[in-house]
Amino acid sequence: MKAYIDYKNVVPKTVIGLMIFLIVLVPVMTSNMATLSMIILSGVWAIAVMGFTLVLRTGQFSMGQAAFMAIGGYTSAVLTFKLSMPFWPSFFLAGIVSGVVALLIGSVVLRVGGTYFSIITLALCEIVRIVAQEWEPVTDGARGLMTSPPPTIALPGFEINFAASPVPYYYFMLVLVAVTSLVFRQIGRSRMGGTFFGIAANPTLAEHQGIRLMKYRVIAFTVAGVFTGFAGSFYAHFLSVISPVMLGLWQSIQIMMMSIVGGVGSLVAGPLIGALLLYAFGIYVSRLPVFNIQYLLFGTVVVLVVIILPKGTGLVDLWDRFWRKVVWREKEFEFEEVEE
């Protein structure tokens, strides 16, 4: 038997290992807190985009994911600010409440497909915003609610002080993103992921093979709701405030854009790339001296990406192809040996 280096297995592992090493050390390397904040916020959006992509995986197109961020954010804000609950239980509840809302609403609304569903989610997103704006006794209306950072964690030797700098938030976000990514990746690879695909690809056929459509649509929608709720809670506490205008229809639209730019076929890598790149681009562009050019450039870039990239792919697929073609020199199409 020839001894050889199994490039396909070793290289990714080394690369990933290196990347993890670098990622963990980012705060050490970047002294620029603004850049760090930017990365932190892209992580938050990445989670929301993963949720959107998961729901899309079942063939449903939600234009209202930011609503779940709002629900999560407001839940933990109200619990900590108005009811003086400690941070961690509130954070946890934020995700749960968001998930429960997703479950209840989804069970009613997911019967409907396609464009109709999208418009319903659009409407729901706006309703959440309006409720946040007008339900003064609970949400303090348009003023928004103040949130405080998570409490300082005392560990042997040092303490993790959220109030002092963004660095603890960075690690918190890393953990959140890592957990979400793992969960979503596993879902994608599991039998449920295949079932989701079937429901999206041909719902009638899937139904006739014993797959109960509503059950899986609701599961995807609820899971997305839970994690997006966590993201929203983090968002609120990182920014020290939550107000109705922060998370509305236009943010939902941005989530959609991040998904498609990153690549809708991918549940984890696509959202990460899409969120990071588009958010960073947005920040960069908003610093340009010419007012309004950020809208223009943002719109242009998204349209160009959507038009130029071949159908069904996103930046993540470009990366994948680059890696295969240039680095591994694979031929475009693979024929695998089938054992008789």
Next chain:
Amino acid sequence: MPYLELKNTTKHFGKLAALDDIDLQIEKGETLGIVGPNGSGKTTLINLISGYYRPTRGEIFFQGKKISGLRPDQIAKLGIIRTFQSNVLYEGATVVESMLISSYQQYKTSHWQSFFETKAWKDENEKVVGKVIDLVKLLDLLNDTFLPAEGLSHGYQRMLGIGMAMISNPGLLLLDEPTTGMNHEEAKFVVDKIKKISEQGVTVILIEHNMKVLLDVATRVVVLSFGNKIADGKPEEVMNKQEVIEAYLGTETL
């Protein structure tokens, strides 16, 4: 008790009666052919049995249990599986992926076990994949296993459709025009498989236009015309009946 029974089954679309007061009994192990000119209600019949439509009037019973009004996935779980004439495939899936999605009912382990990749799940998955490969070999699709299903020729797509139905271990198989779009050899191949399926005890209902296929494989034939059942019996007898010939050719034979 008949395996499948339709009582007074009627389906209206607006004012149009696609099926009108149909009574039908099917015994276990039969291979029933359903024929009739276009528009006579054949696909509607299958749609009713599979749960895609609800009957406007009348009831459908499977092994004594009422199934009319159930959802398609509930009916599929009872072992009644159908193929489609058009819209056969999972868009974007390869052959093997399509088969794996269709093996939904074969899996007894829960989704959690799949998520955590437990040993029980891995063992079961191996078994199912084995069955899928067997079936793929059986249907002569082995060379195309990892190709996108849409790339297959029309005939092979139909074959895949039958395979996707077979993997669920149906007790009652509903085939909607299985040989349409196939050449002579492919049709013979399908007939062969249907016979094998039937030998394994599966009850089959098939809609067919191809008389050769029908006479070869069906133990009994039902003829529909304009939503009514006009004949029911052995293939050779039925096809020679006056009403049947008229239904196909029209009454004027000058």
Next chain:
Amino acid sequence: MPPAGIWIDGLIQSCIYMTMAFGMVLVFSILGILNWTHGQFYMLGAFVVYYGIAAAGMPLPVSMLISAVLIGGLGMLVEKFIIERLTGPGYGPLYVTVATLALIFFFEGASGMLFGALDKGLATVLPGVLDLGSFSVSYQKIAVIIFTLIVMVAMYVVLNFTKVGLAIRAAAQDPVAASLHGISVGQVSLIVMGIGCGLAAMAGGIMAPVYVINPFMGRTPMIMSLLAIIIGGIGSLTGAIVGSIILGFLNSVIAYRLSYISELVLFLLVIIILLVRPQGLFGASRK
């Protein structure tokens, strides 16, 4: 009982949403997509008219026609170079939707850069009011009503009595059959987009004197027209008209009481309609 001014406002809103909804339904019937950029054409039309009058001194109707042609042409360009590339076999609705949404940002940014983000007004056009006893109506608002009537009649005539109109109706009903009869669906798509955007532009133009003009003025009309066509039924032109009327009056009459309730009611209504009777009042069961 709300004062007459509120009813007039309701009528004005209905008129504007009607024109826009009409264009949206036309586009939807042929192209099968919801054009989220529609509101931007409304906004751009308003700006063209503004500059036409304020900078070039042209009378309102001329400015509006120019605006219709220019913006209609722009719409056709968008259709040809963007929308066409993103529709067709294999492309889900996601791509076109994201692209037309992104274009919203593009156009808002562009007009912000070109025209500045500050509000502008054309209050000097058609000044004066018509006194009707207990209340008065500005001539500007009357112009809106007259304009809408003209547009509706013109559309009726075009769709029912001209070759182009016939081609549009044929392509909307059954594209395949239409193409078999020699009607190029691609050309019809272009024409329809041009008409739809031109209508939106004129709507923006006629409204320019009534409310303020700024790059973001297209967002609300877009959403409102969307709600209107859902209430009326997505594929239906009659539905667009009826839905807009319902919407316009609902909006102004309820907003008279409590502003945010009207939005809430509208969104809830839309959700209920989509759940219970997705085809709205007049639509066919079409997705």
